[in-house]
Amino acid sequence: MVVTLGMVALVMFCAVTAVVVAVRERPTKEPVPPVLLALELARLAEHVVEVEEGNQPWKAERLAASTLAYDLALRDYCRSVDLPVPEGRGSLSRSERFEMESALLLHGHDW
Numbered sequence: 091m092v093v094t095l096g097m098v099a100l101v102m103f104c105a106v107t108a109v110v111v112a113v114r115e116r117p118t119k120e121p122v123p124p125v126l127l128a129l130e131l132a133r134l135a136e137h138v139v140e141v142e143e144g145n146q147p148w149k150a151e152r153l154a155a156s157t158l159a160y161d162l163a164l165r166d167y168c169r170s171v172d173l174p175v176p177e178g179r180g181s182l183s184r185s186e187r188f189e190m191e192s193a194l195l196l197h198g199h200d201w
């Protein structure tokens with residue numbers, strides 16, 4: 091079978107068109123309720139404590155990953171209840187984390 095440049099171009103066009111249509115038809119995300127974010131934050135807080143107290147291999151890496159997951163959930167929780175969130179996407183400093191947790195508690199949110 092002989093494959094021509096025109097056939098390759100047609101196949102590529104069809105593939106790209108299908109991807110564009112699939113992306114456009116994607117439903118919009120619904121926000122996660124703050125109650126669920128509080129539950130996730132509580133679960134992650136327990137996990138961070140387990141990693142700190144545990145004696146598994148690669149403890150530093152596990153702790154860094156657990157803390158980052160906690161920080162991301164904390165940011166999401168604060169955003170969901172309209173509290174200010176520091177810029178950036180990485181881990182929070184201790185003072186930033188403390189300020190965000192304090193703001194949540196001050197506004198009556200618990201986890």
